[in-house]
Amino acid sequence: MEWLKERIMREGVVLSDQVLKLDALLTHQVDPALIMEMGREFAERFKEQEVTKVVTLESSGISVAFATAHHLGVPMVFARRKKTLLADPDALSERVPSFTKGIVTDIMVSRQFITENDRVLFIDDIIANGDAARGLIKIIHRAGARLVGLGVVIEKSFQAGARTLREQDVRVESLVDITSLENGQVHFGK
Ligand code: 5GP
Numbered sequence: 085m086e087w088l089k090e091r092i093m094r095e096g097v098v099l100s101d102q103v104l105k106l107d108a109l110l111t112h113q114v115d116p117a118l119i120m121e122m123g124r125e126f127a128e129r130f131k132e133q134e135v136t137k138v139v140t141l142e143s144s145g146i147s148v149a150f151a152t153a154h155h156l157g158v159p160m161v162f163a164r165r166k167k168t169l170l171a172d173p174d175a176l177s178e179r180v181p182s183f184t185k186g187i188v189t190d191i192m193v194s195r196q197f198i199t200e201n202d203r204v205l206f207i208d209d210i211i212a213n214g215d216a217a218r219g220l221i222k223i224i225h226r227a228g229a230r231l232v233g234l235g236v237v238i239e240k241s242f243q244a245g246a247r248t249l250r251e252q253d254v255r256v257e258s259l260v261d262i263t264s265l266e267n268g269q270v271h272f273g274k
Pocket of ligand 1 (some may be wrong): 103106109111144182183184208209211214217248
């Protein structure tokens with residue numbers, strides 16, 4: 085994924101040893117051509133899995149999940165961050181800590197959009213400690229669906245999220261692995 089590493093080097097901003105700001109290409113502004121290419125890559129990696137739904141979390145997973153779902157020809161569902169009076173009382177929900185906001189949020193998916201007949205591909209932008217992923221995976225399992233894997237654009241492998249999920253036999257595919265952000269430098273593992 086040299087093209088993606090180049091964009092990260094050019095447009096990413098290292099905020100600390102833990103956080104890489106990617107607002108220019110993923111988490112605020114998005115480049116549609118780049119995002120479609122990411123979706124094509126995830127679709128290729130999971131094409132044998134008979135995926136029926138691509139699932140993600142609002143908001144920054146949505147563009148890549150959309151592109152992946154488009155390439156696979158299946159619907160995309162995004163878990164909403166619960167805050168409205170219109171929230172469905174029968175929805176599946178989980179409480180997850182937010183890595184960047186430092187707060188806890190409730191995420192929810194309406195039962196009608198993930199069912200026991202689904203083979204779900206979970207797509208997200210970045211995995212750090214894995215809290216967000218664990219929350220959504222719990223919802224997928226509680227819906228009775230089968231999780232075929234997690235595709236993340238960026239795995240920060242110096243944090244435990246992806247490793248812990250792989251230890252639990254979740255197939256995790258990342259496009260880029262960042263091994264360190266120390267001294268203001270992005271170091272890639274692959
Ligand atoms: P986790 O729950 O795995 O600790 O964090 C995952 C979520 O936090 C991601 O969906 C992403 O939105 C956000 N996040 C984690 N690390 C970073 C980072 O280094 N930069 C940015 N921009 N977001 C991050």
